[in-house]
């Protein structure tokens with residue numbers, strides 16, 4: 001008879017530098033306690049690899065919910081001192097590339113899910129769905145996450161086909177306009193407001209754009225015309 005797997009190795013779902021040392025589960029949430037076992041850190045300012053621990057720092061961050069429960073990570077990580085005497089960067093807090101960024105309160109996969117959902121619905125609906133699933137996030141935070149994501153992304157090529165749409169925050173009281181590359185569906189730009197003047201200013205700098213797709217063409221029809 002074929003052996004059947006009955007357990008998961010949770011370490012497979014986290015960066016190798018993080019070691020799990022405790023798991024606490026109650027009625028509503030699961031918390032995994034982890035500590036960093038890293039020995040070095042690359043200084044983001046000068047690229048020097050440092051091995052000098054400067055201190056520790058503690059973070060409590062959200063991850064995607066599992067088994068219908070909120071999922072939290074309680075992480076103890078290191079601060080490193082840059083060993084380059086000419087570098088102005090005194091201390092570097094450890095980040096986990098592709099998993100958890102500096103000062104973020106949730107994992108990258110959790111943030112990615114929220115942003116993807118917001119682009120399909122609205123910021124307020126996203127917050128409602130997330131709260132029902134056990135992810136604590138407000139509509140205002142969703143809008144900030146989208147704006148910061150657009151700033152962090154490398155500039156997307158603006159082809160001649162552009163998708164334009166709006167998304168709402170605060171139950172329709174605040175709107176943002178999102179522009180996506182019509183071929184790759186990646187975000188080109190996001191700006192606050194959805195009036196045709198804002199879009200018109202952008203179009204004047206991108207005169208090669210000749211084709212548009214939009215679910216709500218009427219809000220932008222004047223600018224496009």
Ligand SMILES: [Zn+2]
Pocket residue numbers: 043044045046047048082083084087088089
């Ligand atoms: Zn440095």
